[in-house]
Amino acid sequence: MTAKTAKTAVIDKTAMNRANRTNRKKMFFKWAKPFCAALLAIMVTLSGCGAKESAAVNTDDSRGSLKIATSFYPIYLFTLNITKGISNVTVVNMTKPTTGCLHDYALTTEDLKNLEDAKVLVINGAGMESFLAKVTGQMPDLKIIDASEGITLIQDETGRNPHVWLSISKAIRQVQNIGDQLAALDPENAEKYQENTAEYIAKLEQEKNKMHQTLDGVKNRDIVTFHEAFPYFAEEFHLNVAAVIEREPGSEPNPIELAETIERIKALKVKALFAEPQYSADTAETIANETGARVYYLDPIVSGPLETDAYIDLMDKNLQTLQEALQ
Numbered sequence: 231m232t233a234k235t236a237k238t239a240v241i242d243k244t245a246m247n248r249a250n251r252t253n254r255k256k257m258f259f260k261w262a263k264p265f266c267a268a269l270l271a272i273m274v275t276l277s278g279c280g281a282k283e284s285a286a287v288n289t290d291d292s293r294g295s296l297k298i299a300t301s302f303y304p305i306y307l308f309t310l311n312i313t314k315g316i317s318n319v320t321v322v323n324m325t326k327p328t329t330g331c332l333h334d335y336a337l338t339t340e341d342l343k344n345l346e347d348a349k350v351l352v353i354n355g356a357g358m359e360s361f362l363a364k365v366t367g368q369m370p371d372l373k374i375i376d377a378s379e380g381i382t383l384i385q386d387e388t389g390r391n392p393h394v395w396l397s398i399s400k401a402i403r404q405v406q407n408i409g410d411q412l413a414a415l416d417p418e419n420a421e422k423y424q425e426n427t428a429e430y431i432a433k434l435e436q437e438k439n440k441m442h443q444t445l446d447g448v449k450n451r452d453i454v455t456f457h458e459a460f461p462y463f464a465e466e467f468h469l470n471v472a473a474v475i476e477r478e479p480g481s482e483p484n485p486i487e488l489a490e491t492i493e494r495i496k497a498l499k500v501k502a503l504f505a506e507p508q509y510s511a512d513t514a515e516t517i518a519n520e521t522g523a524r525v526y527y528l529d530p531i532v533s534g535p536l537e538t539d540a541y542i543d544l545m546d547k548n549l550q551t552l553q554e555a556l557q
Contacts, residue, residue, distance in 0.1 A: 296416055299324045299348040301359050302332055304395040304531050305377055305408075307541045309352050311430040312409045314538065316422050322348070330508050330532045331393075331459070337361045342368070350375060350415060352408055356383050358392035375411040377404040384461050396530060397462035398438045398545060402431055437542050441467065441549050448556045452498050454491075454523070456506045456514065459530040467552075472498050475505075475513055482513055495521045502555035504528040526555045 296319045300306040306323040313319045324344045329335070332354075345351065345365065353359045355378035366372065377394075381403050384391040395401045409427030413420035445467045452472045453464065464471045473491050476482060483491060495503075495517065503518055503525045505511035514525045528551060529544045537543075 294318065295320060296350070296419075297322065297348045298350045298352060298412070299345050301325065301351065301353045302329055303327055303533050304401075304541060305352050305354050305404075306536075307538070308377070308395075308401070308405050308408055308430075309412075310536075311538050312405065312412060312423055312426050314426050316419050316426075319416075319419065324351070327536060328533050331530070332358050332360070335359075335361060337364060345369060345372070349373060350412070352377060354378060354392060354394065354404075356381075356392035356394055357390045373415055375408055375415075377407050379407050381407075384465065388458075391458060391461055393459045393462055393530065395462075395541075396460060397466040398434060398441065399466055400462060401541070402434050402438070405431055405434065433539075433542060437545055441545065444549055444553055445469075445556075448552075450501065450556045452500045453556075454495060454500050454503045454517075455528070456504060456509065456511075459506070459532075460504070460528065463528075463548075472500055475503070475517065488513070488517070492517055492520045495523060502526055504551075504555070506530055508533055524555070526551050528552070 298309060298313065298319060298321045300309050300321065300323050302323065302325050306321065306327075309321050313321050322344050324341050325332070325335070326340075342365075349371075350373045351365065352375040353362065355376035362374070366374065378392075378400075381394055381400055383394070395404060405427060409423050413423040416423070451468065452470045453460075454473045454475065455464075455471055456474075457476045458474055461471060463469070473494050475491065500521070501523055503514045503523050505514040505525055505527055507527050507529055511525055511527075517523065518525050528548050531541060531544045534540055534544055
């Protein structure tokens with residue numbers, strides 16, 4: 231091969247190599263572009279899934295979350311015990327814990343906000359939630375559980391008395407009602423609702439037995455209460471409500487009513503007046519000064535701690551008060 235021929239061959243080989251490199255680059259970009267696009271799509275999808283999981287209420291439960299609202303304090307405590315340990319169930323109290331009884335209660339914007347996304351509303355019933363029609367009118371798909379369903383109610387000239395939970399026997403019925411109806415509405419968690427209901431009722435039965443053992447033998451059974459919260463409590467323990475100081479909290483008796491109450495207490499020789507820690511005891515103190523009776527405090531359990539054992543603890547405190555007052 232001559233020098234010129236050799237030089238030409240080298241040039242041709244160099245050109246061929248350059249062409250091969252160019253073709254390889256074209257092939258690489260041809261396949262790399264869709265691959266990168268696919269990889270990017272996968273990364274976006276994964277990051278999107280991650281964002282959804284972090285925002286979910288219960289990421290470890292595929293059943294979806296269930297929000298249960300309750301109307302006020304005692305019903306909240308009962309429902310809290312029944313739903314204990316169920317990971318995809320959340321319980322919120324519609325009203326503030328300091329609201330007290332719901333007599334003539336007007337719903338607030340905050341109350342309705344608490345009901346957002348709730349699928350179930352547990353109420354005391356017996357006429358306590360006079361605002362219920364407004365709630366169901368705005369939220370027709372909301373399931374209502376009436377805790378007092380099937381319970382015999384005390385009635386007087388003013389109508390049905392809704393303070394059912396203050397009879398511990400009727401409170402047990404309310405807990406059973408809530409547990410049964412939640413199990414029917416949420417069958418996937420039915421077994422856990424039933425287990426929790428039975429466990430909580432066992433605790434309530436224990437407190438009930440303790441209270442009856444202490445109070446069934448007392449000789450002094452006449453009591454004067456602050457307002458109409460305690461007829462069920464009195465019925466449970468065979469106490470006699472000799473007089474009611476105020477029919478409704480804050481509705482102080484007029485001078486004639488006050489004088490009649492004082493005379494009645496003197497005639498019956500009642501030694502104990504029962505006010506409530508949530509309300510002023512000024513009127514009770516006035517009566518006590520006129521009659522020589524002593525003022526004690528019975529808790530109607532309409533506000534207080536948010537712990538699961540709060541109902542039993544407050545009932546136990548009431549027991550200690552009565553034990554001292556009626557001895």
